[in-house]
Amino acid sequence: MGGIGIWQLVIVLLIVFLLFGTKRLKGLGSDVGEAIQGFRKSMGGDNDTSTPGEAPLTGQATQQPQADRQA
Template sequence: MGISIWQLLIVLGIVILLFGTKKLRNIGSDLGGAIRGFKKSMNDEDNKPADPETLEDTGAPQNQQAKAEEKPRDKSPS
Protein backbone atom coordinates (compact mmCIF):
# COMPACT_ATOMS: atom_id res chain seq x y z
CA MET A 1 0.00 0.00 0.00
CA GLY A 2 2.74 2.43 -0.98
CA ILE A 3 2.66 5.53 -3.11
CA SER A 4 2.29 4.75 -6.79
CA ILE A 5 3.97 6.62 -9.64
CA TRP A 6 0.65 8.23 -10.60
CA GLN A 7 0.22 9.71 -7.14
CA LEU A 8 3.73 11.11 -7.25
CA LEU A 9 3.07 12.67 -10.67
CA ILE A 10 -0.13 14.31 -9.42
CA VAL A 11 1.68 15.75 -6.39
CA LEU A 12 4.50 16.97 -8.62
CA GLY A 13 1.99 18.66 -10.94
CA ILE A 14 0.31 20.43 -8.04
CA VAL A 15 3.66 21.63 -6.67
CA ILE A 16 4.64 22.99 -10.10
CA LEU A 17 1.31 24.80 -10.39
CA LEU A 18 1.66 26.34 -6.94
CA PHE A 19 5.29 27.45 -7.08
CA GLY A 20 6.20 27.59 -10.76
CA THR A 21 9.25 26.13 -12.41
CA LYS A 22 11.48 29.18 -11.89
CA LYS A 23 10.91 29.19 -8.13
CA LEU A 24 11.54 25.44 -7.93
CA ARG A 25 14.75 25.82 -9.95
CA ASN A 26 15.96 28.54 -7.59
CA ILE A 27 15.15 26.42 -4.55
CA GLY A 28 17.03 23.49 -6.08
CA SER A 29 20.14 25.56 -6.83
CA ASP A 30 20.08 27.10 -3.34
CA LEU A 31 19.79 23.67 -1.78
CA GLY A 32 22.65 22.37 -3.93
CA GLY A 33 24.84 25.31 -2.94
CA ALA A 34 24.09 24.74 0.74
CA ILE A 35 25.01 21.05 0.46
CA ARG A 36 28.23 21.93 -1.39
CA GLY A 37 29.15 24.47 1.28
CA PHE A 38 28.45 21.96 4.04
CA LYS A 39 30.64 19.31 2.37
CA LYS A 40 33.42 21.85 1.82
CA SER A 41 33.37 22.92 5.46
CA MET A 42 33.44 19.30 6.58
CA ASN A 43 36.47 18.62 4.35
CA ASP A 44 38.19 21.78 5.62
CA GLU A 45 37.60 20.61 9.19
CA ASP A 46 39.20 17.24 8.40
CA ASN A 47 42.24 18.89 6.78
CA LYS A 48 42.69 21.40 9.61
CA PRO A 49 45.82 20.68 11.68
CA ALA A 50 45.08 19.71 15.27
CA ASP A 51 48.30 21.14 16.73
CA PRO A 52 48.31 24.96 17.17
CA GLU A 53 52.11 25.00 16.86
CA THR A 54 51.85 23.88 13.23
CA LEU A 55 50.00 27.12 12.43
CA GLU A 56 53.08 29.08 13.46
CA ASP A 57 55.26 26.98 11.18
CA THR A 58 53.10 27.63 8.11
CA GLY A 59 53.16 31.38 8.62
CA ALA A 60 49.39 31.67 8.96
CA PRO A 61 48.33 34.90 10.66
CA GLN A 62 47.46 34.33 14.30
CA ASN A 63 45.94 37.77 14.89
CA GLN A 64 42.85 38.38 12.76
CA GLN A 65 42.32 41.79 14.38
CA ALA A 66 45.27 43.21 12.43
CA LYS A 67 43.32 42.83 9.18
CA ALA A 68 40.29 44.57 10.64
CA GLU A 69 42.36 47.57 11.74
CA GLU A 70 43.92 48.28 8.35
CA LYS A 71 42.16 51.18 6.62
CA PRO A 72 38.71 52.36 7.62
CA ARG A 73 36.45 53.10 4.69
CA ASP A 74 35.58 56.68 3.94
CA LYS A 75 31.83 57.06 4.23
CA SER A 76 31.56 60.61 2.93
CA PRO A 77 28.52 61.27 0.72
CA SER A 78 29.25 61.60 -2.98
Protein backbone atom coordinates in the same frame (compact mmCIF):
# COMPACT_ATOMS: atom_id res chain seq x y z
CA MET B 1 -1.76 -1.04 -0.38
CA GLY B 2 0.66 1.08 1.57
CA GLY B 3 2.98 2.20 -1.19
CA ILE B 4 3.15 5.36 -3.23
CA GLY B 5 2.51 4.64 -6.88
CA ILE B 6 3.76 6.48 -9.94
CA TRP B 7 0.41 8.21 -10.48
CA GLN B 8 0.39 9.63 -6.95
CA LEU B 9 3.90 11.05 -7.52
CA VAL B 10 2.83 12.59 -10.83
CA ILE B 11 -0.16 14.27 -9.19
CA VAL B 12 1.96 15.63 -6.32
CA LEU B 13 4.59 16.99 -8.74
CA LEU B 14 1.89 18.62 -10.85
CA ILE B 15 0.44 20.35 -7.78
CA VAL B 16 3.90 21.52 -6.69
CA PHE B 17 4.56 22.97 -10.16
CA LEU B 18 1.21 24.75 -10.15
CA LEU B 19 1.76 26.22 -6.68
CA PHE B 20 5.36 27.38 -6.98
CA GLY B 21 6.10 27.68 -10.69
CA THR B 22 9.23 26.55 -12.49
CA LYS B 23 11.30 29.68 -11.82
CA ARG B 24 10.90 29.45 -8.07
CA LEU B 25 11.63 25.69 -8.10
CA LYS B 26 14.77 26.27 -10.20
CA GLY B 27 16.01 28.86 -7.71
CA LEU B 28 15.19 26.58 -4.80
CA GLY B 29 17.13 23.73 -6.42
CA SER B 30 20.22 25.87 -6.95
CA ASP B 31 20.04 27.12 -3.35
CA VAL B 32 19.85 23.57 -2.04
CA GLY B 33 22.82 22.57 -4.22
CA GLU B 34 24.92 25.44 -2.92
CA ALA B 35 24.00 24.54 0.66
CA ILE B 36 25.06 20.93 0.13
CA GLN B 37 28.37 22.02 -1.41
CA GLY B 38 29.02 24.35 1.51
CA PHE B 39 28.23 21.58 3.97
CA ARG B 40 30.60 19.15 2.24
CA LYS B 41 33.38 21.76 2.20
CA SER B 42 32.95 22.49 5.89
CA MET B 43 33.02 18.77 6.72
CA GLY B 44 36.23 18.32 4.69
CA GLY B 45 34.64 15.84 2.30
CA ASP B 46 35.01 17.89 -0.87
CA ASN B 47 35.17 15.23 -3.59
CA ASP B 48 36.46 17.57 -6.31
CA THR B 49 39.89 16.02 -6.89
CA SER B 50 40.54 17.49 -10.32
CA THR B 51 43.05 20.26 -10.67
CA PRO B 52 41.91 23.61 -12.16
CA GLY B 53 43.55 22.95 -15.54
CA GLU B 54 42.40 19.35 -15.75
CA ALA B 55 39.15 18.36 -17.45
CA PRO B 56 36.82 16.22 -15.33
CA LEU B 57 36.40 12.57 -16.27
CA THR B 58 33.18 11.67 -18.00
CA GLY B 59 33.31 7.94 -17.45
CA GLN B 60 34.48 7.17 -20.97
CA ALA B 61 37.78 5.46 -21.50
CA THR B 62 40.32 7.52 -23.40
CA GLN B 63 42.99 6.05 -25.61
CA GLN B 64 46.52 7.23 -25.18
CA PRO B 65 48.90 6.96 -28.12
CA GLN B 66 51.45 4.19 -27.71
CA ALA B 67 54.88 4.12 -29.27
CA ASP B 68 55.44 1.48 -31.95
CA ARG B 69 57.47 -1.40 -30.63
CA GLN B 70 59.67 -3.45 -32.89
CA ALA B 71 60.57 -6.91 -31.65
